[in-house]
Amino acid sequence: MSCNYADSLSPYPNKGVLGVAEQFDKESDINEKISKLVEWLQNAKHVVVHTGAGISTSAGIPDFRGPNGVWTLEKKGEKPNVNVSFNDAIPTKTHMALRCLLSKGYVQYIISQNIDGLHMKSGVLRSCISELHGNMFAEQCNKCRRQFIRSSPTETVGQKACGGSCHRGCRGGILLDTILDWEHDLPERDLDMAFMHSTLADLNIALGTTLQIIPSGNLPLKNKKHGGKLVICNLQPTKHNKKADLIICAYVDDIMTKLCKRLGLEIDAYDAVNDPTTHPNDCNQEWTIKPHQVKDIEKMYNTKMKKAAVQRKASKNSPAVFTKTEEQPSSKRKCKDKLNNVALKSEIRTEIKSE
Numbered sequence: 153m154s155c156n157y158a159d160s161l162s163p164y165p166n167k168g169v170l171g172v173a174e175q176f177d178k179e180s181d182i183n184e185k186i187s188k189l190v191e192w193l194q195n196a197k198h199v200v201v202h203t204g205a206g207i208s209t210s211a212g213i214p215d216f217r218g219p220n221g222v223w224t225l226e227k228k229g230e231k232p233n234v235n236v237s238f239n240d241a242i243p244t245k246t247h248m249a250l251r252c253l254l255s256k257g258y259v260q261y262i263i264s265q266n267i268d269g270l271h272m273k274s275g276v277l278r279s280c281i282s283e284l285h286g287n288m289f290a291e292q293c294n295k296c297r298r299q300f301i302r303s304s305p306t307e308t309v310g311q312k313a314c315g316g317s318c319h320r321g322c323r324g325g326i327l328l329d330t331i332l333d334w335e336h337d338l339p340e341r342d343l344d345m346a347f348m349h350s351t352l353a354d355l356n357i358a359l360g361t362t363l364q365i366i367p368s369g370n371l372p373l374k375n376k377k378h379g380g381k382l383v384i385c386n387l388q389p390t391k392h393n394k395k396a397d398l399i400i401c402a403y404v405d406d407i408m409t410k411l412c413k414r415l416g417l418e419i420d421a422y423d424a425v426n427d428p429t430t431h432p433n434d435c436n437q438e439w440t441i442k443p444h445q446v447k448d449i450e451k452m453y454n455t456k457m458k459k460a461a462v463q464r465k466a467s468k469n470s471p472a473v474f475t476k477t478e479e480q481p482s483s484k485r486k487c488k489d490k491l492n493n494v495a496l497k498s499e500i501r502t503e504i505k506s507e
């Protein structure tokens with residue numbers, strides 16, 4: 153599959169702002185801004201990184217809206233000069249730095265719009281990533297919804313049959329690619345996890361994205377009403393620059409290299425041993441977000457929301473009034489938890505629809 157997978161998607165007129173000139177901060181400004189980012193990273197408890205096409209350009213994969221992006225060139229009647237296939241592309245410095253930051257506990261979660269599978273190839277665990285638009289190196293059973301890792305990119309896009317039947321032997325279960333076309337809903341568990349992590353984050357960092365696609369582009373703002381910070385690292389201006397607490401205009405690979413150095417971390421080189429797509433014999437490798445992983449985050453999310461509601465109430469009824477809350481019987485609690493979950497789902501849907 154060529155890296156210009158956009159060619160395979162249905163025609164779509166609303167491609168957003170294209171080809172805006174890139175801006176570069178002065179070296180001294182970059183260093184100063186990275187000092188601030190290091191300080192925030194060290195003090196944050198929950199850091200979520202949102203990645204877009206800009207983090208894969210140094211792997212040879214064109215972005216969409218950059219000066220040489222797929223859609224910028226398409227508008228001029230040109231095609232990108234692609235020098236790598238999805239099969240040969242390997243994770244960049246940024247992908248490897250993120251893996252390192254996750255393993256050292258500086259970052260808790262990644263939310264990616266990229267379908268190139270480079271986060272997976274870097275060795276990031278499924279429990280640490282939402283892939284909102286799919287992954288070329290994953291396929292999904294249409295019956296049990298389990299996802300499996302592929303050793304080569306899918307030849308199809310738009311959730312079509314990509315050959316083969318479910319590795320778990322589901323009756324009639326066939327494997328589909330996971331790449332979204334414009335009319336598709338985002339994958340539910342990936343989106344739920346992304347929404348909750350973004351809201352829980354005291355620091356959301358957007359890397360290499362102009363934040364123009366919704367809902368993905370609005371997720372980094374979800375922590376703002378809870379006092380969280382937003383950092384944007386992108387060469388082009390983004391849709392949400394006005395809401396950012398810090399904007400760094402530099403190559404993301406340079407930012408991540410400097411950041412890791414300042415934290416005393418060494419970024420590992422890409423190693424095929426940690427790349428699950430290089431183990432073709434193990435066709436049972438799953439790439440499914442497990443329900444219990446969603447539940448764990450739901451608990452954290454509900455706790456945060458309850459705390460926020462109490463704080464709001466306290467600030468309204470100032471001076472604060474403390475009331476004793478009675479422990480509820482477990483069956484009632486269970487019922488309430490269920491209701492909370494339903495409320496959470498509908499809240500996610502409403503917020504996303506209203507965008």
Ligand SMILES: [Zn+2]
Nearest residue numbers: 293296318322
């Ligand atoms: Zn199945």
